[in-house]
Amino acid sequence: xxxxxxxxxxxxxxxxxxxxxxxxxxxxxxxxxxxxxxxxxxxxxxxxxxxxxxxxxxxxxxxxxxxxxxxxxxxxxxxxxxxxxxxxxxxxxxxxxxxxxxxxxxxxxxxxxxxxxxxxxxxxxxxxxxxxxxxxxxxxxxxxxxxxxxxxxxxxxxxxxxxxxxxxxxxxxxxxxxxxxxxxxxxxxxxxxxxxxxxxxxxxxxxxxxxxxxxxxxxxxxxxxxxxxxxxxxxxxxxxxxxxxxxxxxxxxxxxxxxxxxxxxxxxxxxxxxxxxxxxxxxxxxxxxxxxxxxxxxxxxxxxxxxxxxxxxxxxxxxxxxxxxxxxxxxxxxxxxxxxxxxxxxxxxxxxxxxxxxxxxxxxxxxxxxxxxxxxxxxxxxxxxxxxxxxxxxxxxxxxxxxxxxxxxxxxxxxxx
Numbered sequence: 001x002x003x004x005x006x007x008x009x010x011x012x013x014x015x016x017x018x019x020x021x022x023x024x025x026x027x028x029x030x031x032x033x034x035x036x037x038x039x040x041x042x043x044x045x046x047x048x049x050x051x052x053x054x055x056x057x058x059x060x061x062x063x064x065x066x067x068x069x070x071x072x073x074x075x076x077x078x079x080x081x082x083x084x085x086x087x088x089x090x091x092x093x094x095x096x097x098x099x100x101x102x103x104x105x106x107x108x109x110x111x112x113x114x115x116x117x118x119x120x121x122x123x124x125x126x127x128x129x130x131x132x133x134x135x136x137x138x139x140x141x142x143x144x145x146x147x148x149x150x151x152x153x154x155x156x157x158x159x160x161x162x163x164x165x166x167x168x169x170x171x172x173x174x175x176x177x178x179x180x181x182x183x184x185x186x187x188x189x190x191x192x193x194x195x196x197x198x199x200x201x202x203x204x205x206x207x208x209x210x211x212x213x214x215x216x217x218x219x220x221x222x223x224x225x226x227x228x229x230x231x232x233x234x235x236x237x238x239x240x241x242x243x244x245x246x247x248x249x250x251x252x253x254x255x256x257x258x259x260x261x262x263x264x265x266x267x268x269x270x271x272x273x274x275x276x277x278x279x280x281x282x283x284x285x286x287x288x289x290x291x292x293x294x295x296x297x298x299x300x301x302x303x304x305x306x307x308x309x310x311x312x313x314x315x316x317x318x319x320x321x322x323x324x325x326x327x328x329x330x331x332x333x334x335x336x337x338x339x340x341x342x343x344x345x346x347x348x349x350x351x352x353x354x355x356x357x358x359x360x361x362x363x364x365x366x367x368x369x370x371x372x373x374x375x376x377x378x379x380x381x382x383x384x385x386x387x388x389x390x391x392x393x394x395x396x397x398x399x400x401x402x403x404x405x406x407x408x409x410x411x412x413x414x415x416x417x
Contacts, residue, residue, distance in 0.1 A: 054120035058105040061158040061170035062086040066102045070109045086158035091149045094178045111183045123171040130215040143206045152177045294327040303342045310371040312336040318351050
């Protein structure tokens with residue numbers, strides 16, 4: 001079973017299992033796909049020697065009761081209520097009797113005589129939840145017609161939906177060519193590994209074609225590695241493991257998937273941090289460019305003064321009056337940076353010193369304004385009052401003070417000479 005990796009809310013997995021492949025071929029293909037890392041891969045040796053039957057598979061996917069005429073075993077899956085649609089599609093020239101499921105797959109079993117024969121090929125694919133049921137059915141029909149029945153295969157498909165957000169389709173394919181009389185020779189070219197990638201790509205194309213009209217979501221048949229995504233695909237649980245997990249018990253595959261999800265979350269965090277780093281650098285470069293243009297000199301020739309926002313606001317006002325170019329960054333926790341050219345350092349420093357002197361002057365007069373804007377206003381008012389007092393003292397001369405000394409009365413007569 002080959003499951004495509006996906007990062008979308010739903011899975012676009014296309015799973016394919018080959019029945020009757022010998023063990024050596026299974027090991028080779030498993031190693032090949034793991035090395036290529038095309039997708040999550042699990043190929044099993046499903047031959048008759050292992051008890052596999054395409055009749056049993058057909059009964060399972062369709063939720064029907066079918067008797068295997070070769071061994072007399074009856075397979076009853078009528079209790080499966082998640083089957084919402086089942087259908088058989090035939091290539092041109094196939095007998096009409098093959099539209100009956102039991103006839104088709106019993107004929108397939110009858111044609112295979114070897115104990116390890118490959119009787120069928122199974123494909124499982126998750127369906128986009130955004131599509132309606134009719135669109136999902138039409139999607140499968142188009143996909144099957146383009147890739148299988150047009151090549152001469154008989155296709156039996158069924159859509160399952162437990163209303164748990166995971167609608168999916170099972171497709172069962174024959175391995176022999178067919179004419180009006182029934183099955184003929186086995187077509188080995190259908191086992192070509194290159195077909196797998198073609199089918200995956202075709203499935204993605206048909207899904208995206210349907211999604212185009214109802215959603216902005218898209219799926220990608222490529223592996224995470226081919227997409228440039230640093231992520232590990234999870235393993236397929238299987239029906240048995242899923243049943244155990246639903247009972248609240250843990251399975252080895254479930255724990256393995258949990259470990260994989262933890263690693264994938266770590267990869268995602270690392271990717272987000274790298275992206276944040278790139279955006280931060282881009283933001284800083286744009287800030288530097290803006291400051292250089294606003295101040296009018298290269299970044300290497302800039303100086304910076306940092307203080308609270310109200311102080312920077314007054315400093316800006318005073319620098320504007322002196323026509324000194326500057327740039328101010330966004331405030332961070334009430335603090336701001338004022339950037340200016342180094343050549344204007346003495347002038348800017350002088351303005352800052354005068355501001356501090358003004359603050360001391362205001363405090364010395366018994367005023368304690370809450371911020372620098374109020375300090376500047378108070379300072380200006382106090383200076384005006386002081387100037388007015390000086391002006392009045394110059395314009396109004398002081399009146400002569402009366403002589404308050406007591407003069408003694410001289411009663412002596414002047415001497416005559």
